[in-house]
Amino acid sequence: MTSGLSDELGAVDQLLHRGEANPRTRSGIMALELLDTTPEWERYRRNFEYASRTILRLRQKVVMPTLPTAAPRWVVDPDFNLDFHVRRVRIPEPGTLRQVFDLAEIIQQSPLDISRPLWSATLIEGLPDGRAAQLLHLSHAVTDGVGGVEMFAQIYDLERDPEPQPAPPLPIPQDLSSNDLMRQGLNALPFTLVGGVRGAVAGAVGAVGKVINDPGSAVTGVMEFASASRRATRQAAAPSPLLRRRSLASRTEAIDIKLSDLHRAAKAAEGSINDAYLAGLCAALRRYHQALGVPVVSLPMAIPVNLRAESDPAGGNRFTGVNLAAPVGTTDPGERIRKIRSQMAHRKEEAAIDVIGSLAPVLSLLPDAVLESITGTVIGADVQASNVPVYQGDTFIAGAQVLRQYGLGPLPGVAMMVVLVSRSGWCTVAARYDRASITDEALFARCLKEGFDEVLALAGDPAPEAVPASFELQEQS
Secondary structure, X not given: OOOOOOOEOOHHHHHHHHHHHOOOOOOOEEXXXXXXOOOOHHHHHHXXXXXXHHOHHHOEEEEOOOOOOOOOEEEEOXXXXXXXXXXXXXXXXXXXXHHHHHHHHHHHHOOOOOOOOOEEEEEEEOOHHHOEEEEEEEOOOOEOHHHHHHXXXXXXXXXXXXXXXXXXXXXXXXXXXXXXXXXHHHHHHHHHHHHHHHHHHHHHHHHHHHHXXXXXXXXXXXXXXXXXXHHHHOOOOOOOHHHOOOOOOEEEEEEEEEHHHHHHHHHXXXXXXXXXXXXXXXXXXXXXXXXXXXXXXXXXXXXXXXXOOOOOOOOEOOEEEEEEEEOOOOOOHHHHHHHHHHHHHHXXXXXXXXXXXXXXXXXXXXXXXXXXXXHHHHOOOOEEEEEEEXXXXXXXXXXXXXXXXXXXXXXXXXXXXXXXXXXXXEEEEEEEEEOOOOOOHHHHHHHHXXXXXXXXXXXOOOOOOOEEOOOOOOOOO
């Protein structure tokens, strides 16, 4: 499961790890899972004890060198304490899912202890009918959403009561200090420099040869990359006047949709599930803007694109982003799906689609204050929207079946992060937003459901509807 994981943090992972210290750049990701019953505590705890022996990242912490002579390193924490990471709480009556979402906000906004492994699992008891919930909180420095699905498949079973397995052996702890890592980097510096010079010379010779043999093609390639880089990072549309303010307060609203219903709606407009998802989100944003008297034709929306190949290890981050001019003003859902599909196809073909990975090695060397100021100026979107397919079949944890999973993403300078999770025949849409940008909670919740109902109406008659998960519909006056 964890074979092939590198002990060194990549440049993007370093940036995400450094961001944990600042509430405005914190990049924690969270899965909120609704369980059909409350697991027995010792069995639940033992499940993570076993998992931490197999999923090495659950026992590893990050060691940063005192001076940047070497890359930060993942090491098995010699002081690992499972009870710091695996917790349980009971919410007061009536034990609603809304209360669970509010608790999730508190946990997600709290900083992860960067001197320990970067995760926590919280079992939440007290839900009606004996149900429970689980909150898995993870630093983005560990992995991205798609990598996390692969990495953490180990904690789930495919049946409620499988045959017990023997405990895996304990990982060997590593006692490596920041000074030790710095000294290792200093000792290797002459060899690193020699290797770097040799590689630079070889690269330069190859580049010179290419220019001599085909100067027109070489210059054209550089110009095309620069042009594509500008397109990949600039705003695709004018920002919304309603969504411009930022704060440190956030809230999440969520709905449930049958996967088959969303698939039928997408197919009716010759689009994908992702196209239909983005079209529903656009409709929700259109309705919210219109209700407040500020209609917009489009707004900038960033879509993370998975770059992970089958051969890539589960750890680390392998994604980039494309910027859309989200057609929120298009009222016909079928036409909206077609516009989104056309834009997505065009953006994915950009030559510089991995511009984030290209810039990360340089950005990771900048001081925190400079990096924060740059981050604040390059955010080119009002909204980010992710799509994370999880597990197709039923899954269980410590004897409890996972009924729903909601994805709560970070807010990296945007007004809203929306995550679609498809699991066990259901889709969930969780919209986490900055409360300085979305100021009417009840209105937005209603718009979220009605926006997706617009798209689901394409599935046929009788039209299926989205089911509110975090809220109850209020009667309109």
